[in-house]
Amino acid sequence: MARIDDVDQIDVAAVNSRQHRSLYKARESIHPMRVAGVFRRLKWWIMGVLLGIYYITPWLRWDRGEGMPDQAVLVDLEHRRFFFFFIEIWPQEFYYVAGLLIMAGIGLFLVTSVLGRAWCGYACPQTVWVDLYVHVERWLEGDRNARFRLDKAPWNAAKIRKRVTKYLIWLLIAVATGGAWVFYFADAPTLLVQLVTLDASMIAYVTVAVLTATTFVFGGFMREQVCTYMCPWPRIQAAMMDENSLTVTYQDWRGEPRGRHRKSADASLLGDCIDCNQCVAVCPMGIDIRDGQQLECINCALCIDACNTVMARTGGKLDLISYTTLKSYEANADGRPTLPLKKTIFRTTTLVYVVRRSSLRFGVLLCVLSRFRLSAPLPLHRLHVEIRRGRTSQFVQLSDGRIRHVFTVKILSVAGTERRVLLQLGDLPGGLMNVVGQDEWPSRTKEFVLPADKVLQLRIFVSAPVEELSPGANSFRFSVTDLSGIEQAHYGAIFKAPEE
Ligand code: SF4
Ligand code: SF4
Structure with missing residues (x-):
């Protein structure tokens, strides 16, 4: 005989099962039919251009001179820098990228407020790749009705052949997609050879494998479910539309x-x-x-x-x-x-986006023009210098009466080749320096060899006779000169002396 507890459990299980049935709806296959028209043509064009950009870009070359990578678009993780044709960005300049990303974000808001989900419908990678996968499927299995019929048909040689061919082509596209991505992070021809000869790093294989799997599954099987259930953008963009x-x-x-x-x-x-x-x-x-x-x-x-x-x-x-x-x-x-179309486009919301974006674009453009290096063989601003006074003590008075400070000097050359530079003291009467742990003999100038694309870090003692110094803070400067005569820069610093 069933106990009360058992009956409760049976009822709960039954209710759960009923709820489960009513809440869960199995996905029904979607086989979109072929269609022709203005928007379909536009989608073909956009798809062609975007896929072309994605697959071809890593193979474009750009001459930056000796010792520099010649890949037009390259995220050089090893040296922590990013190349985009004539633009070169180092980590210390990442605020430019942040500016560009914010600008792109506001651009997307602008497009959404005018054209609604134009991004989703035409340019989102999920849309583009699903479109490509559906195109392959239609090409092999026929249009909508034929595909539904094939779904229901029993497995036979023809169905197996069609499905295997389809999956193989999907897989090829997925591998090409994952492969193209890693080519943005290393010299593409070299990495391709390494990948084929099993000579590439494990991280390259893992990245290709993950991207291949996600492209294959998202593009081939999950399709519209990614947009409906996984992507947050449809929810976010509702806030930008009116x-x-x-x-x-x-x-x-x-x-x-x-x-x-x-x-x-x-x-x-x-x-x-x-x-x-x-x-x-x-x-x-x-x-x-x-x-x-x-x-x-x-x-x-x-x-x-x-x-x-x-x-x-x-x-x-x-x-x-x-x-x-x-x-x-x-x-x-x-x-x-x-309302005329013109007025729906040029309204307050869009004008606000345009003004914000334009001011930002103007700011970023100024930064670009003033700081980005054009790819001449040895362009300007290839030396980055950072100077910090030691924090442990204010100053030390030596036995000969001189006042001494310690500074940390970091010099980074982004020229891609070894360079000789001269470090000089300026505006500090009687000032001398020597590198901690490297040289005994103080002097006003020091010569260094900068390794290519590396930071040279030095701790430097700077001393000056107390009688030459004003009480309190004395401004002086370090000068860094490229001995090939290309570049010279000055960096201000403070030398503290006793107050009386
Ligand atoms: S069913 Fe759709 S395609 Fe056919 S006439 Fe109506 S709106 Fe147009
Ligand atoms: S996704 Fe929207 S715009 Fe595209 S065919 Fe379906 S209903 Fe039309």
Whole structure:
């Protein structure tokens, strides 16, 4: 006989099971149909350009002179620097990158506030790669209906052959994608040889493997689920859109009541939508735009192409589905005049973004022009010097009466070759220096060899006769001169003397 506890457990299990069934919905395969039209062509172009940029960029060369890498775009992790054609950024200049990233972010806000989810629909890597994968699938397995039929068909030689070929091509694309990524972090031709000859580092193989797996799974199997469940951007962008943002919209005031326009029926009772479901069939997200705005909609506009094709064929009015703002949609529905497109684009929100972005761009541009090094063989600003006074004591008075301070001097040469530099003391009467632990003989100048792309760090004693110093703080300078005559820089420092 069942005890009360057992009965409770059985009931809870049954309820849980029922809830489980009602809350979980298995994914239904989405096989978007082929479609032609303006937006599909635009997507092909954008996809071609973006994939071209991604795969080709690491193979572009850029001459930066002797000892410097000749890869146009390179994240040189070993030497902690980034090359982008004529631009070279070191860690101490990372604020430029931060500026550029903020500018790109504001640019994206601007695009979203005007064009809605244009990023999702056209340029997001997930969209681009899924589009490519679907294209391969369609090429091998046929259009929408053929793919559904193949899904349901029993496994036979033809199905196995098609599926294996598809997975192999997907895998090739995934490997090329993962491979292209690591080429941005090392000399691409060298790394390719190393990868093939199993001579590359473990981190390179792991990175390629992870990116291959994610591309294969996200592009081939998860597809729209990445956008709907994993990506935070659809939620964030809602904050940037308003009633003047363009979104793909079904003009239900025109389309409803939908229905087949049969000759026998009174077509005047029906709206423009002939319920052909072509807009649903082409949708890569598997939704019906006629149900209104939905989180899943990536604004790819393929349903516009599909509906316009149907309308053109049946002699209906185009743009039953179109890019429309909420304001225009409401005005159209009420028969009021709509706001001109110009005014929906140039409104307060977008102007704020433009002003913010422009001021930022101006600031970044000034920094770029003033500090980024053009890739001449030995350009200016290739010496970075940092000088710090020792913190342990203010000064030491030596037995001969001289006052002594210790300074830490860091000199970084970004020329890519070994260089000779002269360190000099200036504006410090009777001042002498010697390198701690290296030379015994104080002098006003010291010569050093700077290794290529390395920081030379020195601790330096600087001393001066007390009678030559003013009480308290004395300003003086270190000068660093490139002995090849290319560059000289001065760095101010403070030498403290007794107050009386
Ligand atoms: S509803 Fe239209 S715009 Fe939205 S994802 Fe589907 S096809 Fe693209
Ligand atoms: S494609 Fe156009 S006509 Fe056909 S169902 Fe969709 S909205 Fe209606």
